[in-house]
Amino acid sequence: MSERSYDFLMPSVNFFGPGVIKQIGDRAKMLGMKKPLIVTDKNSVNLKNGAVDQTLASLTEAGVAYVMFDSVEPNPKVRNIQAGKKMYQEENCDSIITVGGGSAHDTGKGIGIILTNGDDITQLAGIETLENPLPPLIAVNTTAGTGSELTRHAVITNEETHLKFVVVSWRNIPLVSFNDPTLELDIPDAITASTGMDAFVQAVEPYVSTDHNPITDSQCIQAIKLVEESLRQAYANGHDLDARTKMVEAEMLAGMAFNNANLGYVHAMAHQLGGQYDAPHGECCALLLPYVEQWNLIACPDRFADLARFMGQNTDGLPTREAAELAIEAMQQLSSDVGIPASIKAIGAKPEDFELMAENALKDGNALSNPRKGTKEDIVKIFQAAYDGDLSELY
Incomplete structure (x- = not known):
């Protein structure tokens, strides 16, 4: 019997399904919100009858x-x-509602962090660095991607250094999340692909993470199967x-999984790509996924063989290593089918x-749970293979 113990974190209330957005006002009222700061982007505001309007x-209907x-x-x-903190204070707000994808949720969390834990968020990077709770936070999600509406992660870019950093704390977890697929x-299709692949990576990395457990394994397995079943269709026909x-179900499951089993080098390296070149996070993850996992494969080939089966590959009678290799091929095929390029040159x-990105990737908190431990030279090698579009450099 295993003596290992672990905790499991997620929002206390999660609304899911077509039409649940109509319940936001009632829930805000129940939480005692008098004047929330709505954190979103201009495109969402301008979308008629979109998530912000709703x-x-x-x-308004609830009198909030x-x-x-x-x-x-x-x-x-x-x-x-x-800027968000300044508006919150000037307008005497008492709570935060984020509306959008990962960028909106991370911004809202960041505003909450510096409202209660000190103005310099760069000094709060790391795991469980927050001493004080954030203002009450509701997250209204509009993309099937980051899982940020469910998680303890806040990913912020330091525009002066072009580096992304992560503040990971249970205090960041929204009190309530809303996922309405009609939004x-x-x-x-490009955003569907990028965010969908992010959800996929966030199911793969916890499954091979050193911190995985039976609960997160079950979530990863179902999330991977759902992505394999539905991402291509959503990309081909956004109104399906x-x-x-x-x-959305896959994204939620993956978010719950990595919130507790953590991630790995794909995200640690993707943060460097996204920060350095201001590139979409999901696309960065998708570009790096097959290269990082090819390098990781020898650490847990049995788990990669599992991944191949979850993605519908026929592994009957194959040695574990050959079955594991099919998982890498399936990852490449999924990315290609939804228009993800083959190289980070894109x-x-x-x-x-x-070299600098590799050095910073190893400092990223996500690197701690990667199944294979690497050096700066190893990470440079993976970046180079992803640049050349050549998996054979990692065999």
Whole structure:
């Protein structure tokens, strides 16, 4: 019998399904929110009858006042959260509601962090560094990708250094999450691909993580199967509500899994790509996935053989190593089918940046649970293989 113990973290209330967005106002009222700061981006505000419009309508119906902060940027910057804090204080807000994808949720968490734990968020990077709770936080999710509406992670970019850093704390977890698949019907196919692959990576990495456990394993397995079943369909036809619903289910399961079993080198390295070149996070993860996992494969080939089966590969009668290799091929095929390029050249990566990015990747908190431990030289090698688009460099 194993003597290992572990905790399991997620929001206390999670609303899921078509139409649940209508319940936001009632839930905000139940939490005692008098004047929440709505944290979102300008595109979402301008989308007629989109998630922001529906959120505001629900709040108005419930008699809850609000203030709009619509300055969220992709790969949210320190300046974004500082601007949000200023508005929160000037308008005498008492809570936060984030509306959007990972960038909105991370910005909202960042605002909450510096409201209660000190103005310099760069000094709070790391795991469980927060001493004080955030203001009450509701997360309204609009993409099947990051899982940030469920997790303890806040990923912020230091615009001065072009480095991403992560504040990981149970205090960051929203009190309530909302996932309404109808909000995703008009998402462009490129964003569907990028966010969907992020969800997929967030199911793969916890499964091979050194911190996995039986609960997170079950979530990863189901999430991987759902992505394999529905991402291509959602990419091909964004108005396929069944495919969108399954992708939201996959995203939620993956978010719960990595919130507790953590991630690995894919995310540690993707943070460097995204910070350095201001590239979409999900695309960075998808670009790196097969290269990192090819390098990881020898650490737990049995787990990669499992992944191949979950992705529908026929592994009957194959030795474990051969079955494991099929998982890498299936990852590449899924990425290709949804338009992800084969090389990090596509986002402007430059080999002269690899050493610094490798050094910083190893400092990223996600690196701690990777199944194979590497050096800076190993990480540079993986970046180079992803740049050349050549898996054979990692055999």
